Amino acid sequence: MTLLPRLKSKDSCRWDAVALGEVMLRLDPGEGRIRTARQFQVWEGGGEYNVARGLAKTFGLRSAVVTALPRNDIGALVHELILQGGVSDAHILWREADPVGRENRVGLNFTERGFGPRGALGVSDRAHSAASAMQPDDVDWDTLFGDEGVRWLHTGGIFSALSESTAETALAAVTAARRHGTIVSYDLNYRASLWAAHPDPEAARRVNRAIAEQVDVLIGDEYSLAACLGIETPEVRTNPCDPAPFAAAAERLRGQLPDLRLLASPLRDPVSASMNRWGACAWADGALTVHAPVEVAILDRVGGGDGFVSGLAFGLMDGRSLEASLALGVAHGALAMTTPGDNAMTSLDEVEALARGDGAAARR
Ligand SMILES: Nc1ncnc2c1ncn2[C@@H]1O[C@H](COP(=O)(O)OP(=O)(O)OP(=O)(O)O)[C@@H](O)[C@H]1O
């Protein structure tokens, strides 16, 4: 049985993938720390956008981002970075910039990569961003999903957590995508700080549940399933990469989300910022599939999860088996964590070589 029988053909769609989310400016002190920085390198990031970027830049698919940016030089910089990432700007919503930045801002994400026992750190300065003010009727969803055609929509719990109106926007997008036969993936990407800032203490579960009901592919581990959907499991991990609690949570989810085709998550061991065990697990058709974790060295772990999602989505869109798609996800996420910035600097050939188990001998 094919995992995603609703997946549309390439020929019938303008876009392979569309991501809905906030694109932030990542300000990165490199090897140093935010608190003592003299200079920052700029990158673009955003959990949802990063998936579209991986699909475009690494895997060569036609992808676009639905987001909002101000018409000023900071918006222009993010725009430039999006274009360098191979992602189309056709669905960026341009907003009048407030001259003193009271509204319609670019969200800033100060991010340091961590090293060994010092974990990665993200400090955001993102209130009143243009993306956080997006409204459900800002986009003509029927034109996007119906007339243009989209094979795969990806969005996630970071964008949904930004405001009531981004939650409504994500729900409107997901609902329209399903109506037009687009596959929908949603990364729960639980960020406690964002949901804690929400005026409604029940918002995380209320919002994520309404969206998850319409999703084909859900990304999340047992921690995020508990926090975002209220799926509590008594199972305790025997080690940080034990898939048993994920499987128990997935079993509980079954029946609650009848349209869900696939639940997947990286398996990672957060003990060190620079060396992790890294693998993945997935639940589909009532069966658990595990891609066994192996040790990987890490330069910059932020964005590894998004790299996993884009590799997995590419594999499934390319008609590969779940096992092969998980392997691409694990390999792409691992490569994304070997270079600075959220996103990978790699190619399909390199991802496939790593997924095959080729070693890291020098090539020349
Ligand atoms: N011990 C733990 N306690 C709470 N949450 C945990 C724990 N271990 C793992 N998690 C999970 O880790 C997630 C945080 O993920 P993290 O930021 O490390 O990766 P990610 O979301 O895949 O990000 P990225 O895309 O940057 O790699 C939480 O959503 C939670 O589900």
Ligand SMILES: O=C(O)C(=O)C[C@H](O)[C@H](O)CO
């Ligand atoms: O906080 C956000 O909006 C982000 O998406 C920040 C990072 O880009 C993201 O956590 C990487 O997965």
